[in-house]
Amino acid sequence: MLALNVNGKTKKVDVDESTPLLWVLRDHLDMTGTKFGCGMALCGACTVHLDGQPIRSCVTPASMAVGKKITTIEAIGSTPAGRKIQAAWVALDVPQCGYCQSGQIMSATALLKSNPKPSDADIDSAMSGNICRCGTYGRIRAAIKQAAGVSA
Numbered sequence: 001m002l003a004l005n006v007n008g009k010t011k012k013v014d015v016d017e018s019t020p021l022l023w024v025l026r027d028h029l030d031m032t033g034t035k036f037g038c039g040m041a042l043c044g045a046c047t048v049h050l051d052g053q054p055i056r057s058c059v060t061p062a063s064m065a066v067g068k069k070i071t072t073i074e075a076i077g078s079t080p081a082g083r084k085i086q087a088a089w090v091a092l093d094v095p096q097c098g099y100c101q102s103g104q105i106m107s108a109t110a111l112l113k114s115n116p117k118p119s120d121a122d123i124d125s126a127m128s129g130n131i132c133r134c135g136t137y138g139r140i141r142a143a144i145k146q147a148a149g150v151s152a
């Protein structure tokens with residue numbers, strides 16, 4: 001039994017400690033906002049925050065999250081940076097199919113928290129691990145800039 005702090009609440013889950021955090025979130029806690037894409041830390045669809053840092057939950061054993069704060073897409077809007085990012089995503093109509101977008105928003109929020117006025121290079125570097133099959137990269141960059149209050 002592992003005790004995990006997910007979005008500010010303690011959740012007890014009866015899983016092997018090597019179980020990827022992504023499966024704990026989706027299958028044991030019914031939090032399906034975080035998506036499975038590649039399962040190999042290549043696409044970023046499964047991004048959540050661990051103590052504020054973006055991590056790939058598909059390759060992170062649940063045991064590594066014990067004693068840390070896990071934040072998922074379900075709660076990202078309760079942080080100031082997450083709220084700004086989500087509002088910009090809506091205003092600029094960023095998603096197409098939407099599949100990658102939870103991960104994109106998690107990475108973008110982590111960027112904005114650590115770097116409130118990111119340059120184009122900062123955005124490219126922070127977002128480079130998040131793949132979008134629909135090619136929404138231009139709108140993602142514009143939305144991050146809008147959330148940061150820097151001109152596009």
Ligand code: FES
Nearest residue numbers: 037038039044058
């Ligand atoms: S599903 Fe985790 S990085 Fe692709």
Ligand code: FES
Nearest residue numbers: 097098132133134
């Ligand atoms: S919006 Fe379709 S994969 Fe990114």
